[in-house]
Amino acid sequence: MDNGKGMDYDKMHKMLSFGFSDKQTIRGHVPVGLYGNGFKSGSMRLGKDAIVFSKKANTMCVGLLSQTYLEKIKAQDVIVPIVMFTKTRQTISAAPEYAECLRDILTHSLFQTEEELLTEFNVIKRLCSNSSGTRIIIWNLRRTSSGSSEELEFDFMKDPNDIQIRDDANKRQTRKANKRQPGGGMSVPESEYSLRAYCSILYLKPRMQIILRGLKVETQFVTKTLAKVYRDTYKPVGKEGITITFGYNTKSKEHYGLMMYHKNRLIKAYERVACQRKANNTGVGVIGVIECNYLTPTHNKQDFDNSDEYRKTMLSVGAKLEDYWKEVHYRHNTNCTEPFEDTVKTPDQNWVQCDDCMKWRKLPDGIDAKQLPKKWFCHMNSDPQFRSCSDEEEAEDSDGDQPKYQKTYKQQERHQKLLQENRQQSPSTPCSSVPMTPRPSDVTSADTQDTSLSTTPKRKALKWSLENPETKKARKKAFDDQVLLFSHASDATKAEYKDIKTALNDDGDDVIDKCMMKEEQSNKITPTSSKDQQNYKVLYLQSVEEIKQLQHKLKQQLKKEPKEEVDSLKDEKNNLLTSYERLQKDLEEVKRENEKVMFHCKMTNLVFEMKGKGEVLYTVVSWDNSQLQGTGQFQPAGPLYSIKCSEGSVLYLHLPHCEIHTDKNQIELAVAHCSEGNIEILQPLKVTSTHVIIEVQHLSLFGLLKKWIFQETPISAQVLLFYQKMQIRRKLHIHLLPGNVPIEEVQNQHKGNTYIQCSAICQLTPGKKYRPLCEPYVCQPKAETFGCNYGPNYHPTFEVILNTEVEDLTLGLLDEIGQEVWEPRQVFLTGSQEFIFVFP
Ligand SMILES: [Zn+2]
Incomplete structure (x- = not known):
């Protein structure tokens, strides 16, 4: 629930409607969080059903976004019932035109009567001082299968005031960028699994009160939690310089890197820069805080678009972080036996937020922030200059902090x-x-x-x-x-x-x-x-x-x-370095083009770019879904391949994908690299219309992933047919599979059956039901949901029972509303083309 301005009917309609996004049409000109796909994909990622109550002055709207409801009524389009109640004098009522929607909401939501709905608005009225706000309830929360039992994706039990991601610590992947400590020994920042911890650093300068499960989130003013703070500036090309705050993490030296914000909102946390990834201890414990409003965050706000500008920023800020680290070590080099990061335990300054006006106040030195009362107000301030809520907030660097430190x-x-x-x-x-x-x-x-x-x-x-x-x-x-x-x-x-x-x-x-x-x-x-x-x-x-x-x-x-x-020279040097890097990449690419040997596997559509000739062995293995849970929002988007060859001989791997890219969808593809029970998410070098290309360092298991999206998007798929002759009966097996499943793999499971070659390609939407057209023969089951099965076991989706020897039949595929998705065609079951595939 929030105590914002609330929404009227139109706004709620925009918020809940699919395919509506102000953000996409005028990208970059709409404030963050205004009716993009964020709510839809976000809420549907969490659970199957959501209901939204919003109160604005005398209008109250309730809207239902429910997958259960859509399934029940067998909806062909996404329908979102919204009811508007209006208050006139003493009565609250909905106009007659909302009757149908109201009935649907009362039948298919957690609320059975109108009174129950109105009670929820009363909660908004009671708790929000301005009597307007929005309340969202999500239920049928996502479950994950671990072993044989299903359990909620989130852990509500561990901490009664928190929501956490389940703690299968050994399975939780450690991000590639953060790989430094030898496996196992590294702790995961709390913000990675605890919603409370995440909310506490979600805003660069927190202005909002967040109450999670009845308890206020203690927001952190991240730049003020650091010790030995110095500020540096980075000037993006053609833009104004921005401040980077460097300092030591006073809570845990294990969690370090860049905290990257965009318009006050956290995008990436503990993102390690170049020097922090090396196998020495450079940059250990150092945090850099930067607000990059000039970069574009990805739609789920967990990353930035991987643009030139982004790479330049990382390179340059990385260099500055290294400078900072060296400077601090230079200054504190006096007979220090203990690593410096072990000695910094208290922040340079103590700042506290007023629970009333939300302003931040700087406490005098020597006051222990931990000793302060849970609720703190401006009038408790010992500094008379800032003792009232009406006093302006003190500037962050008012106390003679060098705006730019001297790199002595x-x-x-x-x-x-x-x-x-x-x-x-x-x-x-x-x-x-x-x-x-x-x-x-x-x-x-x-x-x-x-x-x-x-x-x-x-x-x-x-x-x-x-x-x-x-x-x-x-x-x-x-x-x-x-x-x-x-x-x-x-x-x-x-x-x-x-x-x-x-x-x-x-x-x-x-x-x-x-x-x-x-x-x-x-x-x-x-x-x-x-x-x-x-x-x-x-x-x-x-x-x-x-x-x-x-x-x-x-x-x-x-x-x-x-x-x-020197600073301007340094910026120039960094720019030059970036260009140099790019040139070197180009050169490498040219070299690669000249030297590489490309192997294209006709069966699997995999492409290997190799140093020279060599033998590559690969098989499809089973995805371990429980392992993927730790990766956040990824789901498999292709078979998982086990690839074996001599170390270093494969340079690049092209994995075939079956996504259909349009202007409207933004499917994010990545590649999972699994080894020794860990999953590492690799960002592709390039995504073509058919393949995802990655650089290969170590071989083992590779499989394509895509970001989980709640949006029905068709993928390219295939209809595979196998003809089985039994003693008396005949059977035709029909497989509906994603386009990047190798036919060979399916054939392997049909030894003795005849593979019927036909134009197999079509477009199917995962989660939607399809039924074959094969009259007058009987098909079982009549209809089936298309799921993305990536093997290694492939069971037929449908079976057509043929009582006698049939030479040919007409076969097609229809979707739920009877539209042809795979045009009916004549399929020859016997004849000259008949041969049996036998695989060793
Ligand atoms: Zn105050």
């Missing part, structure tokens, strides 16, 4: 290098970086204010030509003295001074040259008066002051510039 471990060499470069460059440096010198008194005040550091040389020349020879001479002398005074300054400073001096002497302007000549002449002839001396003194002092300022500025610049420059 690199600074030293950076500095050295820069000094060297400065020395080499100085003689030829244009005078653009030369500051203006003080103007003599006869120059207008507007000009005196111009102390900009980047005046163009031309403008400068013009101004300088206004100086009289005396002042210029004084300025020169003062400058020379100053250089002497600062003769102990660093080389770089001296080099900069030299620049200024060069600029003073060399203006490249005729007027100045003439002035200089005149100056020298007058110097020889005219003795300096005491008034002049006074002037010189003033000028001298001015110059000293200015040069001091100059020196300060230079120092500042030296401090600032290298860091920025």
